[in-house]
Amino acid sequence: MSEIQSVGNSEKGGKKRAKKQSTRVDMTPLVDLAFLLLTFFVLTSTFSQPKVLRMIFPEKLDPKNKDIKQPEVKDGLTILLSDNDKIFWYRGALNAKTVLEETDYTKKGLRKVLVENNLPLLTQLRAFEKELNKIDVKDTASRSAIDIKVKEAQRDSKLVVLLKNDDKATYRNVIDVMDEFMITQIAKYFAVDEGMSGLEKKLITQKIKI
Incomplete structure (x- = not known):
């Protein structure tokens, strides 16, 4: 962690002078520790993402406004x-x-x-899943095409x-x-x-x- 450097008198004979000592702190272990702590907190915050439940609320409409078509639940x-x-x-x-x-x-x-x-949508999604399983993982273009079909089926x-x-x-x-x-x-x-x-x-x- 630290080193002590000694400086003494090399003269022969006579009274020896007191040694002067200086210290040098090695910061390398502290840098490693800081890096480990930073990595730990980054990974912890990544793994503990908040869970969000998707909820969709319909737009509020004024039932007295005849100019706005009121929603009808047919299907x-x-x-x-x-x-x-x-x-x-x-x-x-x-x-x-x-x-x-x-x-x-x-x-x-x-x-x-x-x-x-x-059932109509589930039937389509199952067919797309079977089709997707037959496509190579590296064939990103074909897999993207299937994803587009899935989104269109959900939209329709x-x-x-x-x-x-x-x-x-x-x-x-x-x-x-x-x-x-x-x-x-x-x-x-x-x-x-x-x-x-x-x-x-x-x-x-x-x-x-x-």
Whole structure:
């Protein structure tokens, strides 16, 4: 770490003078230590990236403005979350004739519903995956072409899923449903922050009483 250099009197005979000593600190180990610490913190910050859940909220529109076309859910699927882990869903636009179905958070429940409704897109994605597996890893042009096809298929998907919840639903329920969206590769889904409509709440009440 350090060196001590001695300077003495080489004269023969006589009284010897006291040795003068000087120290030189070797900074090399400190530089190595600083580099190791820097590497450690860089790697730590890289590995601990924050986990972000993608959530899409529809644009708020004024229902009284006749100049703006209000969104219509024709090929849509609406999921309703309530208390006691209750989950309901219905297809298409909401009206007095809407039939509300109840399901659960299991693979044979919500996941099956999502897969069945998203089957056209899933069929395309599976075909693209098989095609991609046949392409050499070094063939970046062909692999990029497949990626473009995947994005186009997701963009052209007709299925739109709306997620609504009342004030009794838990945050865990919302996260579980979002996870199912990712697993079943739903391309277009929206979390409606305005919650359920009066008719939807009424349908849930009627469904629970049955």
